[in-house]
Amino acid sequence: MIDEERVSSLLVKHEEGVLSGAEMLELEELLASDATVGRLLVDHYSLTSEIETILARHEPMALSLSDTSSTTSSTDRPRLRSVPIAAQSVGKPTRWPRRGFTAALAVAASVMVVLGAKGFFPHRAVQSLSAPGASSAYATVRGPGVPGEIVGTRGRRVIVTGVGLDEGDSIEVGQGGVAVLGTEDGSRIELSAGARFTIGEHQVQVKDGISTRALRLDKGIMRARVTRQPAGHFLVFVTPHARATILGTELSLTVEEHSTQITVAHGQVLFEGLDDGTRVTVGTGQSATTRTRSSGSDASSPALLKDSAPDAMAPTGVFWDFEDGVLPSSFLLGQLVAGPARPGSRMAVVGTLYGWGDFMFTIGIESRTPMIRYSDESRVAFDYWLPAEGSEIAVQIRNRNQKQNYNLVLKQNVREAWTHLDLRLADFQPISDKTKVMEPGDIVDHLYILGGRMGGGPFFVDNIKVWNEP
Amino acid sequence: MSSPEPVLESRSLLFVRHKEMLKAFIRVLVPHPNDAEDILQEVGVCILSGRDERVEPDLFPSWARGVARNIVLHHRRTWRRSQNMLNYRFVDLVEMAYSRTDAEDDGWKQRRVALETCIERMPPKDKTLLTMRYASALTSEAIAKQQGSSPGAIRVALLRLRRGLLRCVERRLMRAEAHS
Structure with missing residues (x-):
């Protein structure tokens, strides 16, 4: 019988690299004598590796907001390893420069101050950072001063640390700045350059008999981490086109002339289009866009479009138009780019240089959860742009239940022009075992799209959709 | 072709x-x-x-x-x-x-999302310790110096946190299974 406590304590020291020679020998003997110890070691380091990966993604939010017109989510930001000041003295030269490494060093001090004191986004940090006399304010400016001004009942004020914002106050962030606000409930709001944000200008009715103060974003980009609201309390963000009711989450809102887009990193938000009253619940990893009818969009399309993430929407279907500038984490192969120009679309995915047969560029999507359950009405559709070289496209899906891939190779496709392709999964052919046909209800969870030739130009794909035709 | x-x-x-x-x-x-x-x-x-x-x-x-x-x-x-x-x-x-x-399924693929949520919801003090050890790669000795504690106590605390995280992940997975 092994002493799991002893093994665990040896492993905790081992991962730090501080085992003595005798302890190392003890660990080796335990590993050699009992397979259970090997299992404990594998599990221990799996957890360690997962924790390190997750924490490495938790860089401070302020870094993710730049004064551009687009927004990003935690999934596609350059990975920043949090390097503490204390660790730098024992650091080693790296063989490869890491993206964001210098930036991580630059912010390390501030990260450690926050972590050392209260952890990420501490509930009470707002009060402790508030200026004297500002304790009654609904929100308080945190961080260094930025260009811009606050306009309200107390006249015009500059944006500096500790200034309080009350009902009716508006903050407009000037170019080159990112303003950070802490609210009285501990939520954190970041406003990009050019953003205009007003507190409590409107009373909105959330439910029958329940009204709350609304926070209004008139323009620009806002990113928020909202403290979980007590039962019966709501936080509501309003834009000229939409309303988002939050219970406690991390989200970003982008307001443009005719549209508002929401992207939810964690949690759930009820998102409503003000133009026609349509509502959707937007969950973790999802985004939705509401457009006014006057924006020139297709009149037959709904005003509120939910861009689904496969993990959250399965198995009803998936759709990606990439207009939020976010490449979902399920995309193993493919990069987000502007792509060949066309009206109404800003972003597309270019295939990764990844040879497979005669094909050179691949877009590969592997979802942890089902994209759809197969039926005779299952379809996959996308827009593509093939280079001059090579007119073939291959599309492949994985059927989890049949444990094999099915594909379709299409020849003589249009080149050097955006073209739509709509395929029935029933036409896909099994690759390995030809006798295994897809059965209704089978799970489809991977999709690969390939095109382009060696030495040729890139292959682009956009508006990928996998769904069951009603 | x-x-x-x-x-x-x-x-x-x-x-x-x-x-x-x-x-x-x-x-x-x-x-x-x-x-x-x-x-x-x-x-x-x-x-x-x-x-x-x-x-x-x-x-x-x-x-x-x-x-x-x-x-x-x-x-x-x-x-x-x-x-x-x-x-x-x-x-x-x-x-x-x-x-x-090798022949076993990598359970962490399913557990990753749950683990992230569990870490997210940890008390700030626990998250600070976890971050110092696993994001900042400080040894227990270095953490102990900063916190006025002993390396042994830090390691015990880390083991407790890890076990708590595993329990949290299992709970979340069971809850998700029950709702599916």
């Missing part, structure tokens, strides 16, 4: 699929997460360079670990601090432990 071979059997894609396992395996052999990250990159370059041949998916994990093992041993002189922790016998024992789990 002949029908393409299954993508999932190519070396490069198998690397992508087994990356987390490889990272954890390398982490066993290398005490600093940054070093582990470097080695993983080097393993990736080694696996992805040259012709992207098809390999037996079942044989890939062991083969890739062999590549990682060789690269780690090649670099071991640079990690003087941990030389006593990196001998051939130990590496072989670790490989044996991993090979026993």
Whole structure:
């Protein structure tokens, strides 16, 4: 019988690299004598590796907001390893420069101050950072001063640390700045350059008999981490086109002339289009866009479009138009780019240089959860742009239940022009075992799209959709 | 044109699929997460360079670990601090432990989301400790100095946190299963 406590304590020291020679020998003997110890070691380091990966993604939010017109989510930001000041003295030269490494060093001090004191986004940090006399304010400016001004009942004020914002106050962030606000409930709001944000200008009715103060974003980009609201309390963000009711989450809102887009990193938000009253619940990893009818969009399309993430929407279907500038984490192969120009679309995915047969560029999507359950009405559709070289496209899906891939190779496709392709999964052919046909209800969870030739130009794909035709 | 071979059997894609396992395996052999990250990159370059041949998916994990093992041993002189922790016998024992789990499903693929939520919801004090150890790669000794504690107490606290996280992950998974 092994002493799991002893093994665990040896492993905790081992991962730090501080085992003595005798302890190392003890660990080796335990590993050699009992397979259970090997299992404990594998599990221990799996957890360690997962924790390190997750924490490495938790860089401070302020870094993710730049004064551009687009927004990003935690999934596609350059990975920043949090390097503490204390660790730098024992650091080693790296063989490869890491993206964001210098930036991580630059912010390390501030990260450690926050972590050392209260952890990420501490509930009470707002009060402790508030200026004297500002304790009654609904929100308080945190961080260094930025260009811009606050306009309200107390006249015009500059944006500096500790200034309080009350009902009716508006903050407009000037170019080159990112303003950070802490609210009285501990939520954190970041406003990009050019953003205009007003507190409590409107009373909105959330439910029958329940009204709350609304926070209004008139323009620009806002990113928020909202403290979980007590039962019966709501936080509501309003834009000229939409309303988002939050219970406690991390989200970003982008307001443009005719549209508002929401992207939810964690949690759930009820998102409503003000133009026609349509509502959707937007969950973790999802985004939705509401457009006014006057924006020139297709009149037959709904005003509120939910861009689904496969993990959250399965198995009803998936759709990606990439207009939020976010490449979902399920995309193993493919990069987000502007792509060949066309009206109404800003972003597309270019295939990764990844040879497979005669094909050179691949877009590969592997979802942890089902994209759809197969039926005779299952379809996959996308827009593509093939280079001059090579007119073939291959599309492949994985059927989890049949444990094999099915594909379709299409020849003589249009080149050097955006073209739509709509395929029935029933036409896909099994690759390995030809006798295994897809059965209704089978799970489809991977999709690969390939095109382009060696030495040729890139292959682009956009508006990928996998769904069951009603 | 002949029908393409299954993508999932190519070396490069198998690397992508087994990356987390490889990272954890390398982490066993290398005490600093940054070093582990470097080695993983080097393993990736080694696996992805040259012709992207098809390999037996079942044989890939062991083969890739062999590549990682060789690269780690090649670099071991640079990690003087941990030389006593990196001998051939130990590496072989670790490989044996991993090979026993190859046939099993990587449970962490399903648990990752739950773990992230559990970490997110940890009390700030616990998260600070976890971050100092696993994001900032401070040793228990360094943390103890900062917190006015002892390295042993920090390690006990870390073990307690890890167990708490595992319990939290299991609870979340069970809850998700019950609701599905």
